[in-house]
Amino acid sequence: MMMNIPLTVPAMLEHAEKYFSHKEINSRTATSFYNLTYAGLANDTRRLSSALTKIGLRKGDRIGTFAWNHHRHLTAYFGIPGMGGVLHTINIRLSAEHISYIINHAEDKVLFIDAELVPIIEKIQHELKTVQAYIIMTDDNTLPETTLHNVYHYEKLLWEGDENFDFVKDIDENDPAGMCFTSATTGNPKGVFYSHRGIVLHSMSLGLADSAAISESDVMMPVVPMFHVNAWGLPFASVWFGAAQVLPGPMPTPAVLAEMIENHRVTLTAGVPTIWIALLKELENGSYDTSSLRAILCGGSAAPKSMIQTFEKKYNIPFLHAYGMTETSPLVTVSRLKKHQKSYSEEARLDFRSKQGYVVPGVEMKVIGKDGEVKWDGKEMGELLLRGNWVADEYYKDDRTKEAFRDGWLHTGDVVTVDPEGNIKIMDRTKDLIKSGGEWISSVDLENALMAHEAVFEATVIAVPHSEWQERPLACVVLKDGMRDKVTKEELLDFLRPQFVKWWLPDDIVFLEEIPKTSVGKFLKRALRDQLKDYLQTTSK
Ligand code: AMP
Numbered sequence: 001m002m003m004n005i006p007l008t009v010p011a012m013l014e015h016a017e018k019y020f021s022h023k024e025i026n027s028r029t030a031t032s033f034y035n036l037t038y039a040g041l042a043n044d045t046r047r048l049s050s051a052l053t054k055i056g057l058r059k060g061d062r063i064g065t066f067a068w069n070h071h072r073h074l075t076a077y078f079g080i081p082g083m084g085g086v087l088h089t090i091n092i093r094l095s096a097e098h099i100s101y102i103i104n105h106a107e108d109k110v111l112f113i114d115a116e117l118v119p120i121i122e123k124i125q126h127e128l129k130t131v132q133a134y135i136i137m138t139d140d141n142t143l144p145e146t147t148l149h150n151v152y153h154y155e156k157l158l159w160e161g162d163e164n165f166d167f168v169k170d171i172d173e174n175d176p177a178g179m180c181f182t183s184a185t186t187g188n189p190k191g192v193f194y195s196h197r198g199i200v201l202h203s204m205s206l207g208l209a210d211s212a213a214i215s216e217s218d219v220m221m222p223v224v225p226m227f228h229v230n231a232w233g234l235p236f237a238s239v240w241f242g243a244a245q246v247l248p249g250p251m252p253t254p255a256v257l258a259e260m261i262e263n264h265r266v267t268l269t270a271g272v273p274t275i276w277i278a279l280l281k282e283l284e285n286g287s288y289d290t291s292s293l294r295a296i297l298c299g300g301s302a303a304p305k306s307m308i309q310t311f312e313k314k315y316n317i318p319f320l321h322a323y324g325m326t327e328t329s330p331l332v333t334v335s336r337l338k339k340h341q342k343s344y345s346e347e348a349r350l351d352f353r354s355k356q357g358y359v360v361p362g363v364e365m366k367v368i369g370k371d372g373e374v375k376w377d378g379k380e381m382g383e384l385l386l387r388g389n390w391v392a393d394e395y396y397k398d399d400r401t402k403e404a405f406r407d408g409w410l411h412t413g414d415v416v417t418v419d420p421e422g423n424i425k426i427m428d429r430t431k432d433l434i435k436s437g438g439e440w441i442s443s444v445d446l447e448n449a450l451m452a453h454e455a456v457f458e459a460t461v462i463a464v465p466h467s468e469w470q471e472r473p474l475a476c477v478v479l480k481d482g483m484r485d486k487v488t489k490e491e492l493l494d495f496l497r498p499q500f501v502k503w504w505l506p507d508d509i510v511f512l513e514e515i516p517k518t519s520v521g522k523f524l525k526r527a528l529r530d531q532l533k534d535y536l537q538t539t540s541k
Contacts, residue, residue, distance in 0.1 A: 006171065006173040006197075007173045007196060007201065008171055008173060008196040008200065009078060009196050009199055009200070009236065010081060010082045010168070012078075012200065012203065012236060012239055012240040013041070013042055013045060013082070013239055014042075014167070015240055015242075016041075016042065016240065016242055017038060017039065019242060020216065021037060021038050021039035021042075022037055022038070022039070023037060023038050023216075023242050023243075023244050024036070024037055024244050025037070025038070025041060025071050025244070025246075025247065026244075026246045026247070026260075026264050027070045027071035027072075027074075027246075028070065028248055028250075028252070028256070028260070029070050029071075029139050029249050029250070030139060030250050031139045032139050034071050038242070041071070041075060041078075041239070043163050044079075045075050045078045045079045046079075046163050046164065046165040046167070047079075047159070047160075047162065047163050048075050048076065048079030048080075048157075048158055048161055049079045049080075049082035049083035049167060050161035050162040050163075051160055051161035052079065052085060052110070054160065055110075055133065055152070057085055057109060058085075059084030059168065059171070059175075060084065060085075060175070061084075061085050061109045061110075062085070062086045062088045062106045062107055062108045062179060063076075063085045063088060063110050063111075064088045064089075064090050064103055064106065064108035064111040064112065064131075065080075065088070065090065065111070065227070066092055066111055066112065066120070066227070067112060067113065067117070067137060067226065067227070068092075068114055068226070068249055068250040068251075069225060069231065069247045069248055069249060070137075070249050070250075071247060072112075072137045073112075073137075073247075074226075074239075074247065075158075076112050077226070077230070077235055077236070081177040081196065082165075082168065083165075083167070083168055084168040084170075084171055084175075086176045086178060086179050087177065087178045087179070088108055088178070088179040088180070089179075089180055089226060089227045089228075089230065090102060090103065090181075091181070091183075091225075091227045091228060091519050092117055092225075092227055093519030093520070094183070094189070094519055096120070096123060096124050098183075100124040100127040100128060102181045102189055102191065103130070103131065104127070104128065104129050104130065105181075105188070105191060106179055106181075106396070107129075108128075108130060109130060109131065109133075110132060110133045110134070111131055111133075111134050111135070112135045112137060112154070113134055113136055114136075114137050114138075114250065115137065115138035115139075115140070115144050118144060118148065121134070121148065122148060132150060133150040133151070134146075134151045135151075135152045135153075135154050135157060136151055136152070136153060138154070138155075141155075171196060173195065173196045173197035173200075174195050174196070174197055176193040176195055176196075177194055177195060177196045177199055178194035178199060178230060179193050179194065180192060180194070180230065180326055181326075182326035182327065183518065183519065187400075190395040190398050190400055191396035192326060192392040192394075192395060192396065193392070193396060194390075194392075197389070198389060199230075199233065199236055200236075200240075201362065201389045201390050202233050202236075202237075202329040202331060203233055203236045203240050203241075204237075205361070205362050205363075205390070206233060206234065207241055208361065210334070210336050210360075211360045212268070212270075212295075212297055212320065212322070212331075212334065214237050214241050214243055214268065215243065216241055216243060217243075218238070218243035218244070218267045218294075219243065219244040219245070219246060219264055219266045219267045219268070220234055220238045220244070220246070220266070220267070220268050220269070220270075221245070221246040221247075221264070221266040222235065222245075222271075223252065223257060223269055223271035223275050224270050224272065224300070224520075225520065228326075229325075229329065229330045230329070231270075232270055232297075232324070232330055232331070233329055233331065234270055244264075246260050246264045246266055248260055254275075254278045254281065254282035255282055255286065257269075257275075257279055257282075258282050258286065258290070259288070261290050261292065262288050262290065262292075265292035266292055267293060267294045267295075268293070268294060268296075268297060269296055270296070270298070270299075271296075271297075272298070272520060272521040272522060273298055273300070273303050273304065273307065273521075274301075274458075274521040274522075275521065276303075276307060276311070277457070277458065280307065280310060280311070281457075290315060290317055293317045294318060295317075295318045296318070296320065297320045297322060298319060298321055299321065299322040299324060299330070300521070300522060302426055302444045302447070302448060303319070303321045304354075304448045304451040304452065305350060305354040305448055305452060306448070306451055306452035307319075307451070308350065308353060309350060319353070320334060320336075321354060321356060321357065322334045322356070322357065323424070325412060325414075327392045327412075328363070328386060328388070328410070329390040331360060331390075332359060332360070332386060332388075333357040333360065333363075334357045334360060335352070335353050335354070335355055335356055335357030335423065336353075336357060337352060337353065338421060341421070352419075354448070355419070355423045355424065355425040356424050356425060356426055357424070358421065358423050358424070359386075359422075362388050362390070363386060363387070363388035364387050364388060365384060365385065365386055365424070366384075366409065367383065367384055367385070367416055367424070368382045368385060369381060369382030369383075374417070376418045376419060376420050376422065377418075377420070378417050378418070378419035379417055380417060381415050381417055382415065382416065383415055383416075383430065384412045384414045384415070384416045385410065385412065386412060387409050387410065392405075393405055413429055413430045414426055414428075414429060415428050415429070426444060427445070428440075428443055428444055432462075432463075432525055434461070434463040434472070434473050435470055436469045436470065436472055436473070436503060437469045437503070439503075441503075443460070443462065443463075443473065443525075445504075446459075446475065446496070446500070446504065447460055447461050447475075447523075449495075449496055449500070450477060450492065450495075453492060454480075455479050455480055455483040455486065456479060456480070457479060458477070458515050458523075459476065459478070460475075460523040460525065460528065461476070462528055462529055462532075464507065464508075464536055466507075472506075472507045473504070473505075473506040474507060474508050474509075474510065474536075475492075475508070475510070476509075476510050476515060477492065477509055477510070477512065478512055478513065478514060478515055479511060484511075489508070489509040489511075492509055493506070493509065510532070510535065515528065516531065
């Protein structure tokens with residue numbers, strides 16, 4: 001038999017402490033820039049774990065963080081699991097009602113809060129049933145004025161901790177190390193726990209050559225927030241593998257991101273398509289050196305083909321399209337060409353790479369359509385089911401577990417096709433599919449096609465009720481600056497016409513100033529439907 005050594009989060013940091021002590025983390029905070037090494041991070045982390053123990057926290061306690069991407073948050077990523085606690089990252093962009101729900105549901109004992117976000121928590125403090133203390137992360141030597149009680153200054157607390165603290169040893173690899181909530185279409189957010197084991201195995205998958213291939217030579221900049229699926233697990237993997245890190249801090253603008261890429265010679269960055277659409281605009285207007293980038297890792301919603309093409313052709317920045325969800329840690333698929341596909345035509349290669357790709361080793365999938373498992377013909381649509389060692393198997397104390405986790409599989413609610421190579425293509429969320437005359441129309445396909453038009457900045461497509469066809473597609477388009485008087489609905493429809501069968505074409509196109517987005521930058525179709533309620537009432541047939 002083989003040895004059986006628990007896979008734990010503190011062991012990942014200990015590895016970096018030993019072998020990558022000089023590697024750097026560059027961090028932007030509300031008022032400053034910080035630079036620390038992995039030796040410094042390990043020292044801070046030991047102090048933090050020790051300090052949390054001193055203030056009475058124990059193994060299994062949930063400890064919330066309400067913060068942007070910076071070095072203090074990274075310290076909490078390791079310091080909380082390092083003393084046996086559960087790192088509960090809270091999405092700062094949720095409604096006050098949802099924030100208090102998830103803090104209460106997780107039963108957080110302590111909250112780490114960025115000073116500039118304190119007012120949000122002050123407003124809901126009376127709703128919080130389990131929080132006993134607050135740790136404020138600030139660049140100032142003193143605490144900001146606050147109505148919160150039992151407040152600690154993060155840096156001062158750290159200095160009371162012991163730099164020789166030994167990380168907990170009595171943890172089972174299946175103990176929870178992290179927790180995150182995902183927004184539901186209706187009702188309260190749903191919580192999932194990440195085990196130590198799940199985080200370690202997921203990190204390993206991020207290092208595989210045919211996945212994100214994170215290595216010691218990388219300079220990693222996660223733009224995806226550390227309050228959303230552990231910034232896709234990138235901080236954990238980067239520490240373990242000794243990659244340098246660049247943490248872009250509060251509300252990074254596209255200009256801040258472009259500057260950080262240039263100044264720190266970032267090799268790999270990650271985020272949702274809306275970030276990259278905005279960065280493209282910045283690159284078009286300014287002059288930045290982005291030559292250090294070996295890839296942009298993009299997921300969270302479908303990456304438009306036109307965007308991939310512009311990054312690669314115009315800026316020589318390779319693009320890596322990936323798919324996952326909060327419930328899956330998140331990495332599930334990465335879109336990479338197989339060896340024999342590399343000689344395909346440019347168009348064919350781009351077509352493949354704009355799909356979501358095939359599952360990384362360690363995750364299994366099954367796609368169930370109307371008549372059982374779908375054919376791998378790139379046409380038949382079905383729901384994607386997943387299982388694997390970094391896939392959750394329940395929602396925390398939530399009845400919706402029954403619906404999503406059945407027969408050992410996570411039912412994702414994503415509708416996909418599978419091509420003969422095993423690549424999935426996300427056609428829609430089950431709830432967003434447009435069903436016209438009994439046939440499905442993919443809103444994602446129409447959106448991507450519209451976003452390939454040179455005048456279009458963003459586009460989304462929603463269903464409009466229709467008496468004869470049940471539903472018909474309506475396109476909502478934001479044009480690029482200066483394009484308002486230059487392009488008409490008819491021109492956009494003419495642009496789509498050769499690409500789709502007739503009945504897929506939107507019945508109408510409305511021009512908007514902005515498309516409402518979710519807390520993590522995805523198109524919020526529900527809000528769009530509300531916004532267009534009057535329009536929908538007058539036009540629905
Ligand atoms: P979240 O749990 O907030 O990360 O959202 C997960 C959902 O985002 C998935 O179930 C998909 O609907 C969507 N998603 C994630 N990655 C992609 C992608 N590359 N293309 C299309 N949709 C995606």
